[in-house]
Amino acid sequence: MFNIIVCKDYDEVSSEAFKVMRETLDKGNPVLGLATGSTPVGLYKKMIADHNSRGTSYKDIVTFNLDEYVGLPKDHEQSYYTFMHENLFNHIDINEENVNIPEGNTADPEAAAKAYEDKLKQYSVDLQVLGIGSDGHIAFNEPGTPFESETHITDLAEQTIQDNARFFDNDPSQVPTKAITQGLASIMRAKSILLIATGANKADAVYGMIKGEKTTDCPASILQDHESVYVILDEAAAAKIR
Ligand code: PGA
Secondary structure (H helix, E strand, O other): OEEEEEEOOHHHHHHHHHHHHHHHHHOOOOEEEEOOOOOOHHHHHHHHHHHHHHOOOOOOOEEEEOEEEOOOOOOOOOOHHHHHHHHOHHHOOOOHHHEEOOOOOOOOHHHHHHHHHHHHOOOOOOEEEEOOOOOOOEOOEOOOOOOOOOOEEEEOOHHHHHHHHHHOOOOHHHOOOEEEEOOHHHHHOOOEEEEEEOOHHHHHHHHHHHOOOOOOOOHHHHHHHOOOEEEEEEOOOOOOOO
């Protein structure tokens, strides 16, 4: 079931997303599913501000990230490991041993995917933060990914490579072509989902997710089957569902 909130701008989107996060945090030591990308940065800023002002502690909180590029060293400036540390983990009191991010820079990525899914299954994610790709992907589950997929290695869609080139000197040839990603079934196990999307380039994907047919052509449409999905949008991303 979708609970849709449309906001006037990015700051309001981040505030509304933080309200959902805070409710989860207030329940005490939740397992958090976290996402990278530009969209959740405002939410993470609000989590850091709340940690500083209210003293909300992450000491006993376990996190699982959705995905990581294959073949980038952990300390590469565009790795999701680096992104999460710069945008959140370095600014809160989380225990590094409670942080889980798929291992993309390994000789055997398939084995890393299996190990990640096995560990994820030992936990129950209370709240999964998600962005959405302009092609309807969630995590790196590109169009055509089976709904029953678990953590796996995938090729990035051409549209995703183009979308992400802005982080790689606007040069698509520098964007890694493969990623390790939680699958759609992995994501669907989360108790609640917090999907954030802003900007006109997300409007078609948001429409497909909420009002479109449930089809692997729009991977996010699987969320129609989830019992608790908060969708926080700005007006541009919501333009086609109104
Ligand atoms: P973005 O990415 O937040 O950088 O737009 C979202 C996604 O691809 O899931």
